[in-house]
Amino acid sequence: MKSTQIEYSALSRGYYKVITVQDKTVSVAKDRNAEPVKNNIDDAKWNQIVDAFSKVNLESLSTLKAPTDKRTYDGAAIGNLKVTKDGKTYETPGFDNGFPPKEIEKLVNLLVDFSKE
Numbered sequence: 001m002k003s004t005q006i007e008y009s010a011l012s013r014g015y016y017k018v019i020t021v022q023d024k025t026v027s028v029a030k031d032r033n034a035e036p037v038k039n040n041i042d043d044a045k046w047n048q049i050v051d052a053f054s055k056v057n058l059e060s061l062s063t064l065k066a067p068t069d070k071r072t073y074d075g076a077a078i079g080n081l082k083v084t085k086d087g088k089t090y091e092t093p094g095f096d097n098g099f100p101p102k103e104i105e106k107l108v109n110l111l112v113d114f115s116k117e
Helices: 045-055 057-064 107-115
Strands: 006-012 017-022 023-029 037-040 078-085 087-091
Touching: 006 045, 006 107, 017 107, 023 107, 045 107, 057 078, 057 087, 078 107
Parallel strands: none
Antiparallel strands: 006 017, 006 078, 017 023, 023 037, 078 087
């Protein structure tokens, strides 16, 4: 996980959240113009993230299907998971914030937890 960066974003006209995890640190930006707030991740939480990440097939991220379509009529912000590993970027298609595809649900929920603190 040393050369891996995981980024979850949820964006709409009136909503902005970007959560970035790398090397046992997390940064959370809740406003387009604000400086992200950085924190260290404790070992227990980091181990949960590493475990959830190990179950994600990076090559299939771009083909995941969103389980709901609220984002198409402004019913939800557009969620997106982006992973940069060893210089290569893998990204999901947009999905409804709060309703990630089941293949990445555990990882996304762990990341979203950081924005609730």
